[in-house]
Amino acid sequence: MQGTENPNRPATFGEANRDIIRVLLKPSMGWAALFAISTAAMIYGGWCWYLQLVYGLGVGGYNPPVMWGIYIVTFVFWVGIGHAGTLISAILFLVRSKWRTGVYRASEAMTVFAVMTALLFPVLHLGRAWQVYWFFPYPNQRYLWMNFKSPLMWDVFAISTYFTVSAVFFFVGLVPDIAVVRDHSTGLVKKIYGVLALGWHGTMRQWHHYMAAYGFFAALAAPLVLSVHSVVSWDFAMAITAGWHSTIFPPYFVAGAIFSGCAMVITLMLPLSYAYNWEKYLNLWHFEQLAKMCLLTSGILTYAYGTEYFVGWYSQNPYEWGIFYWRATGEYAWAFWLMVFCNCVAPLPWYIRSMRTNPAVLFIISIFVNIGMWFERFNIVVSSLAHQFDPAVWTSYWPSEIEWGVMIGSFGWFGFWFLLFLQVLPAVAIAEIKELIQPPTKAALGAVEAK
Amino acid sequence: MSTATTAPAGIRIKGIYAHLDCLLAGIEQLKSEGIRGFEVLSPLPRHEIIDAVYEGRPSPVRWWTMIGGMTGINVGFLLTSLTAIQWPMINPGGKPVVALPPYAVIMFECTILFGALFTALGAIVHTGLPGWWLDSALKDPRCNDDKFGIVFLRANVQDEARITEVLRASGAVEVTTGDDTIYEVPNA
Numbered sequence: 001m002q003g004t005e006n007p008n009r010p011a012t013f014g015e016a017n018r019d020i021i022r023v024l025l026k027p028s029m030g031w032a033a034l035f036a037i038s039t040a041a042m043i044y045g046g047w048c049w050y051l052q053l054v055y056g057l058g059v060g061g062y063n064p065p066v067m068w069g070i071y072i073v074t075f076v077f078w079v080g081i082g083h084a085g086t087l088i089s090a091i092l093f094l095v096r097s098k099w100r101t102g103v104y105r106a107s108e109a110m111t112v113f114a115v116m117t118a119l120l121f122p123v124l125h126l127g128r129a130w131q132v133y134w135f136f137p138y139p140n141q142r143y144l145w146m147n148f149k150s151p152l153m154w155d156v157f158a159i160s161t162y163f164t165v166s167a168v169f170f171f172v173g174l175v176p177d178i179a180v181v182r183d184h185s186t187g188l189v190k191k192i193y194g195v196l197a198l199g200w201h202g203t204m205r206q207w208h209h210y211m212a213a214y215g216f217f218a219a220l221a222a223p224l225v226l227s228v229h230s231v232v233s234w235d236f237a238m239a240i241t242a243g244w245h246s247t248i249f250p251p252y253f254v255a256g257a258i259f260s261g262c263a264m265v266i267t268l269m270l271p272l273s274y275a276y277n278w279e280k281y282l283n284l285w286h287f288e289q290l291a292k293m294c295l296l297t298s299g300i301l302t303y304a305y306g307t308e309y310f311v312g313w314y315s316q317n318p319y320e321w322g323i324f325y326w327r328a329t330g331e332y333a334w335a336f337w338l339m340v341f342c343n344c345v346a347p348l349p350w351y352i353r354s355m356r357t358n359p360a361v362l363f364i365i366s367i368f369v370n371i372g373m374w375f376e377r378f379n380i381v382v383s384s385l386a387h388q389f390d391p392a393v394w395t396s397y398w399p400s401e402i403e404w405g406v407m408i409g410s411f412g413w414f415g416f417w418f419l420l421f422l423q424v425l426p427a428v429a430i431a432e433i434k435e436l437i438q439p440p441t442k443a444a445l446g447a448v449e450a451k
Numbered sequence: 452m453s454t455a456t457t458a459p460a461g462i463r464i465k466g467i468y469a470h471l472d473c474l475l476a477g478i479e480q481l482k483s484e485g486i487r488g489f490e491v492l493s494p495l496p497r498h499e500i501i502d503a504v505y506e507g508r509p510s511p512v513r514w515w516t517m518i519g520g521m522t523g524i525n526v527g528f529l530l531t532s533l534t535a536i537q538w539p540m541i542n543p544g545g546k547p548v549v550a551l552p553p554y555a556v557i558m559f560e561c562t563i564l565f566g567a568l569f570t571a572l573g574a575i576v577h578t579g580l581p582g583w584w585l586d587s588a589l590k591d592p593r594c595n596d597d598k599f600g601i602v603f604l605r606a607n608v609q610d611e612a613r614i615t616e617v618l619r620a621s622g623a624v625e626v627t628t629g630d631d632t633i634y635e636v637p638n639a
Contacts, residue, residue: 013494014597137530145534149546149553157560165567172571175580183592199582201589204491204504206578211496212510213574220516220567227563231556434495439471440597442622 010280013434017180020428023276024181025189027423030275038415045409048402049124057127059402066385066397068125073377074407075121077260078114078414079159079232080253080373083225084261084293085111086166089173090221093214099289101436102282105177105429106272106422107265108170113417114264115163117410122156124406151234158231162224169217175200176210176431229257236380243323243384246311252304256373259297259343262290263369268418270363272427281428284357291356294347294369301376302344319389327383331396335375336383342372461605463588465632466618466625467598471497473622474599478503480617481601486610490602492594500599512573519569520562527558588632598624602632 010016027035052059062069085107092100123129135156137145146153179200182193200206230250237249246252266287273282312324327336346368349355356362382397399407421427438444468474474491478500481489491504531554539548546553574580586604594600601623606614611628618626 012597017596137534143537145537148531148535148557149550154553154556154560157557161560161564164564168567168571172574180595183595194583198580199585200580201582201585201591202492202494202594203582203585203589204493204500206580206582207493207496208501208505209510209512209574209577211501212512213570213578216512216516216570217567220520220563220570223559224563227559231560234556431495435497439495439497440469441472442470443472 009437010433011437012440013437016430016433016437017184019278019280020177020426020430020433021181021184023422024426025423028275031419031423034415035419038412038419041408041412042416043409043412045406045412048405048409052124052127052402052406053129059400061398061400061403063395063397065388065393066382066395068381068385069397070378070399070403070407071121071125073374073381074410075118075125076232076377076381077374078118078121078410079162080229080257080260080377081264082111082114082118082162082166082261083229083254083257084265085109085114086162086169086221086225087258087261088265089169090218091225093218094222098436099286101432102278102286102428103265103269103290104432105173106269106427107261108166108173109418109421109425109427110261110264110268111166112163112170113414113421114261115159115166116417117414119159119163120410120413151231151238154231155235158228162228165217165221165224169221172210172214172217173429174425176202177426177429180430181426225258226254229253236384241384241388242317242319243327243380243387246308248304248307248311252301255297255300255304256343256376259294259301260369260373262293262297263366263373266290266294266362266366267370270359270366272422274359276427278428281433284359284362287359287362288353288356291347291350291362291365294366295350298343298347298369305340305344323384323387326387327379330383330387332379332383332386336379339372339375339379342368343376346372461603462608462611462628463586463630463632464603464606464611464614464618464626464628465588465591466601466615466621466623467591467593468600468622469598469624470622471499471599474601475499475503477601477618477621477623480621481614484613484617486606486614486617488603488606490589490604492589492591492598492600492602494595494597494599510577512570512577515573515576516566516570519572520566522569523562523565524558526565527561528554530561531557591634592636593634 010019060069060071085104088100088107089104089111092104122135123132126132135146148154174196175198178193179197179202182190182197185193230253233249233253236244237246239245269282270287273279309324312320315321327333346365349361350365386396387394466477468477474493478491481487482503491500493500532549535548542548579585588602588604591598591600601618603614615626615628
């Protein structure tokens with residue numbers, strides 16, 4: 001694969017159409033194997049959840065006062081993963097960044113499916129999942145309403161809004177491309193895509209209002225990138241627990257979210273570009289830009305980790321310093337140093353251009369980042385709760401097999417939807433790729449003929 | 452585009468273009484001849500075409516976004532405040548019953564949510580989607596591929612010759628009228 005801005009773009013709009021939709025509804029052996037693994041993981045996770053529903057939350061490894069375990073850790077992880085998609089599709093659209101075009105559709109799909117996965121965890125964490133409607137305001141005879149002053153309530157609104165806006169933005173972007181698939185299909189498949197395309201035929205009336213709406217969607221989605229993970233961080237920062245009660249949490253969480261999301265885009269799309277032979281649309285130039293985003297956000301995270309320690313030491317608050325000292329030297333020190341290695345050290349080779357443009361290095365480092373970011377949330381959630389103010393309640397927590405099963409199931413659930421998406425919808429935005437192609441003009445044709 | 456040449460019952464005319472500059476020349480020529488009431492088909496959003504057809508008029512979708520956002524911020528404020536006022540004796544954290552800083556988060560989220568949903572509604576209204584019932588002359592898969600098109604759905608019969616002449620002169624590779632404007636996919 002090339003690592004340049006301007007690879008061999010398709011010569012015509014029609015070529016782009018055919019190139020991108022040729023992979024649809026043709027599952028390969030590799031796809032089928034991954035789909036089977038994802039489905040099996042999802043079923044296993046579902047079985048573990050069933051056991052938890054039958055026997056109660058006691059099947060988890062909760063050990064009071066550690067009552068937030070890997071369900072919350074994994075919830076924050078998946079919400080974070082979603083952020084790169086919105087960053088790429090909305091913010092980079094507003095600043096007219098060229099490199100977003102190849103990667104934004106799959107990143108947006110990743111966002112929607114990651115938030116769908118994250119939304120499972122508050123339900124799983126509830127224990128009594130059937131009472132999930134208590135999260136939402138609904139009129140009732142007792143006039144009981146939720147406490148809107150609680151950060152947990154802010155989170156419900158933030159994540160629901162994020163999911164709704166991301167899903168609408170994703171579908172709106174897909175409509176013209178689904179119309180292309182419809183026009184290249186026959187029979188029942190054509191009818192199904194015809195319904196999904198909403199009767200799109202590329203009239204100027206449609207394009208005019210569509211483009212205006214798309215711009216507004218991007219403008220509305222852009223602040224969500226910053227707000228959603230800030231609100232998630234307030235789930236922690238608004239509590240007085242040492243290790244959580246910090247004003248740097250919102251920017252620290254947002255940077256971490258973009259870091260993990262961009263790494264996940266590399267993890268998912270690098271193999272995809274090879275499997276589908278999509279060098280024209282997705283090449284090492286795109287992945288190099290993603291690696292640069294990771295480098296920037298890794299630097300911000302490293303600074304934030306340092307700031308936490310500096311504030312803990314400089315404040316001379318014994319509880320604050322106690323938790324940070326224990327985090328690096330206590331029972332979970334291995335998780336802390338694994339996080340530091342994966343998030344602060346492992347991305348450093350990307351400062352060298354040849355490392356940013358080497359597919360194997362890109363893929364391996366992106367996996368390290370994914371692992372590191374999961375452990376970052378583990379460190380924040382578990383170590384702070386396990387080592388609170390009173391030494392009499394210091395304890396430890398380790399997830400049970402059921403919790404691990406549910407977490408594995410969440411990866412299966414995400415993989416299931418993402419793999420399904422690759423087979424049924426264009427994973428590269430066709431309409432936007434066409435905007436990068438030189439439009440056919442008679443003047444250009446005349447110049448070629450004159451030569 | 453509304454026009455003098457559009458009649459309730461008229462003739463369909465369609466010009467298919469292979470080149471963007473020819474299409475733009477065709478649009479300009481039609482406008483300069485005072486012929487309006489046509490729709491343009493394109494496989495991608497080109498600002499030159501939108502500018503030529505809409506002459507800088509912005510889409511009214513922006514009003515939907517603004518009204519949605521304003522509705523959202525008010526819904527957020529009313530939801531949080533009115534529900535708190537129903538239980539004024541409960542005062543968590545010593546905060547006022549109606550405390551704006553924590554409610555600002557809900558108000559912000561509602562602004563974005565309602566803004567986005569109203570924008571989607573506005574887009575549906577103004578684009579005319581779902582467009583399953585569009586005139587068959589507008590359903591041309593070639594214009595989702597490599598071609599562009601100018602389509603009159605109800606042109607005055609007296610203008611037929613003039614319109615077809617303008618379309619041909621501007622470089623249309625195919626000009627059809629009446630039922631011939633409905634494109635049948637070969638081997639479909």
